[in-house]
Amino acid sequence: MSANLRKGRLKTALAHVIILADSYTHCLSLLGLLTLANMIEFQHVFKSYGRGRNILADINFRIEPGEFVFVSGPSGAGKSTLLKLIGGLEPASRGSISVNGHRIDKMPPRARPYLRRAVGVILQDTHLLYDRNAMQNVMLPLTVIGLENSVAITRSRAALEKVGLSGKEDMKPIELSGGEQQRLAIARAIVNRPAILIVDEPTANLDDETARRIMEVFRDFNRVGVTTLIASHDRGLMASYASRTLLIEAGRFADVKGVPA
Numbered sequence: 518m519s520a521n522l523r524k525g526r527l528k529t530a531l532a533h534v535i536i537l538a539d540s541y542t543h544c545l546s547l548l549g550l551l552t553l554a555n556m557i558e559f560q561h562v563f564k565s566y567g568r569g570r571n572i573l574a575d576i577n578f579r580i581e582p583g584e585f586v587f588v589s590g591p592s593g594a595g596k597s598t599l600l601k602l603i604g605g606l607e608p609a610s611r612g613s614i615s616v617n618g619h620r621i622d623k624m625p626p627r628a629r630p631y632l633r634r635a636v637g638v639i640l641q642d643t644h645l646l647y648d649r650n651a652m653q654n655v656m657l658p659l660t661v662i663g664l665e666n667s668v669a670i671t672r673s674r675a676a677l678e679k680v681g682l683s684g685k686e687d688m689k690p691i692e693l694s695g696g697e698q699q700r701l702a703i704a705r706a707i708v709n710r711p712a713i714l715i716v717d718e719p720t721a722n723l724d725d726e727t728a729r730r731i732m733e734v735f736r737d738f739n740r741v742g743v744t745t746l747i748a749s750h751d752r753g754l755m756a757s758y759a760s761r762t763l764l765i766e767a768g769r770f771a772d773v774k775g776v777p778a
């Protein structure tokens with residue numbers, strides 16, 4: 518056997534080991550997630566911005582590990598605000614919020630990276646890095662935690678493929694359509710395999726077929742135990758997927774089985 522052929526085979530074998538090791542750690546992390554109890558609990562939570570009115574008032578609910586829940590209500594009702602509280606992107610004005618058993622309203626700033634890893638946040642404003650290409654944007658959360666480059670690339674490619682962006686790795690966000698940018702933000706949020714996914718209006722800019730495909734990506738994650746919360750006013754989407762809906766309407770809050778009437 519020539520030295521080049523041997524080298525080639527060794528490289529292929531190594532790549533397989535890396536992928537296998539990666540799946541192994543994924544399984545372990547999923548087991549870890551399940552034992553970590555990736556639940557969300559709000560107790561008497563109030564939220565106002567500055568001295569303004571209460572956007573959320575005395576909100577109480579508990580989402581069990583692995584649930585798939587919609588947050589619904591009219592525009593301006595406070596859906597994004599609720600998601601931001603869970604992701605630690607906005608502080609509550611009063612009350613207690615627990616995520617994964619940690620009181621995030623009492624979490625010191627040095628513990629924030631933990632929350633960022635545990636909770637994948639996909640907001641309407643995608644916060645992509647416009648001077649980096651699609652691949653670099655998706656790789657960022659993995660680079661931050663010090664994952665080896667080759668593993669980060671393999672996982673980022675897989676995440677881009679999941680959201681239908683294979684072949685667009687080298688494109689900058691500005692060269693992508695609104696819907697593609699949204700899918701890029703989804704790839705970046707799932708690449709870290711969070712315990713909880715919170716998603717704001719994920720299908721707003723997408724055609725029906727792409728919307729269905731993206732919802733299936735969230736379902737796949739949910740099937741392996743990822744607690745998923747989706748803010749939406751798309752009744753068709755909720756009719757297909759919702760088994761529980763948190764409804765915020767005119768300052769009132771309701772926890773509804775299935776889709777609200």
Ligand SMILES: Nc1ncnc2c1ncn2[C@@H]1O[C@H](COP(=O)(O)OP(=O)(O)OP(=O)(O)O)[C@@H](O)[C@H]1O
Binds near residue numbers: 566590599
């Ligand atoms: N940073 C902020 N400062 C002040 N007010 C804010 C801020 N963010 C949101 N609000 C106000 O809080 C209210 C709820 O906003 P939020 O974005 O949570 O609603 P929403 O239900 O997600 O709306 P939409 O469906 O239109 O996205 C709105 O009246 C909004 O103006």
